[in-house]
Amino acid sequence: MQLIKDMKPTARTRFIRQCKIYQLFRFIVLNIRILKTALFPPHNYK
């Protein structure tokens, strides 16, 4: 079992992850991205 301490998120990253206004923007962006990927994936029509 190992415990690492590298790459811990900074206070700024933790703030951004919980910032309601920014996360509302990300919610919209991510939903569009998920829908785009699910409905129009870059299919291989070879």
Place this chain on the structure above:
Amino acid sequence: MAKVVVLGAGFSGQTAALYLRKKLGREHDVTVVNPWPRFTYIPSLVWVGMGRMNPEQTMFELAPVYEKKGIHFKQAWAREIHPDEQFVLIEDKSGIKEKLPYDYLVNATGPHLNFEGTKGLGPDNGTSHSICNIHHAKMAREAYLESVARMEKGEKQRILIGTGHGMATCQGAALEYITNIHNDLVRRGLRDKAKIMWISNEPKLGDLGVGGVHVKKYGYIMNSESFLKSLFAEQEIYYQVQTAVQEVDQNKVYWENYLAEQGETAYDFAMLIPQFHGTRLKYINREQKDITDQMTNPAGFMLVDGVYGKEWKDLRSEDWPSTYQSPLYRNIFAPGIAFAPPGTISQPFVNKNGVQITATPPRTGMAAGITGRVVAENIVDMIEGNDPSHREAMTDMPGACIASIGKSVWNGAAATILMYPVAPDYDRYPDYGRDLKVNSMEIGLAGAWIKRVLHTMFIYKMKGHPGWQLIPE
């Protein structure tokens, strides 16, 4: 008139049944056979397993939905498939057996949870827990809350989460559980009382049974290993990968790793995902001979239109099944977990003692829904006198995984992972096997909102409410 029988009412079976009913005229008959009277939304069992969601919120009764849709429902176990005589032998809970004739059969029976593959594993005959079905999730909740009560009294607890077999899959569910437990203990002010540990059969952290995911982020191409290492560092979670759990007793798990080292890890509460097998269905031919070994792979998953028997390094995208049709009986299909993948996505490993330590491919959630729809569309094609025309291989299928890290819609979080395709295609994407324009990974509160919205939307879809087909699988 065609009779279509769907075995199983999970993600793939329910999706297939709803599409079949929608696309076939009322002169055709659709029957669903399921041992349980309810549909369970499995992804939310993570929250049930720690007392953060009421079990009733994850379930609904199937009979009223089927009555409204004109789908016949038999609450029974499928015991035998007779593909030559075209009937399924089913058995209800009172032991009465019945022959159910079919013209087309969808085997969407999902997994058999192979707890017996690891000595002492599982809540029924052992002391570890699982969140793979509602019964197990409730038992996990009771045991977890008991651990919480001990921590409240000042006792230290060792919490071990991960995979309970060298060939287990569904690492994503275990990952959600461990990060949710961290958040729950932080919320209760008890995090300092717990040592939380991750044990898994993945070749590296963040593999998740799909060989890891690469994304473009902060001007670099990063992989999911860095992403998970960062998360575990933040949450102070101890981890050990490349490990096959071989035995579980009352307070220890015994394991063996890639280097053939053997060891033990002590725990007070453990949730270990078992290996998945195919359900124990027998296939019987016209001469009443058992042909199960011709229809399934050794793990019991049904062989479909994939190319089987190739080495992992030789597998190509065209080897993955795309219609999910049996090559021996063209009227039998297997979507979701029931079909046999041609190999693993993660690199397989056998240590010098011959112990297989390989993360097997996940086929749950989005993949199960998509394959259920493809199978329904192909059956409709055949009923209309055409060849199956719908194809969707895992090497051409998008994957979206919203891994909850904390349930709260105020200060929770989730990792939103998008990938295309699910199984890497190195012919199309030689560097990383996937499209880096599609792949993405991020953690934030927005993910927690998406996860909660998906819970409501998918239950709506599975109930077949108006517009259900507009919600993508």
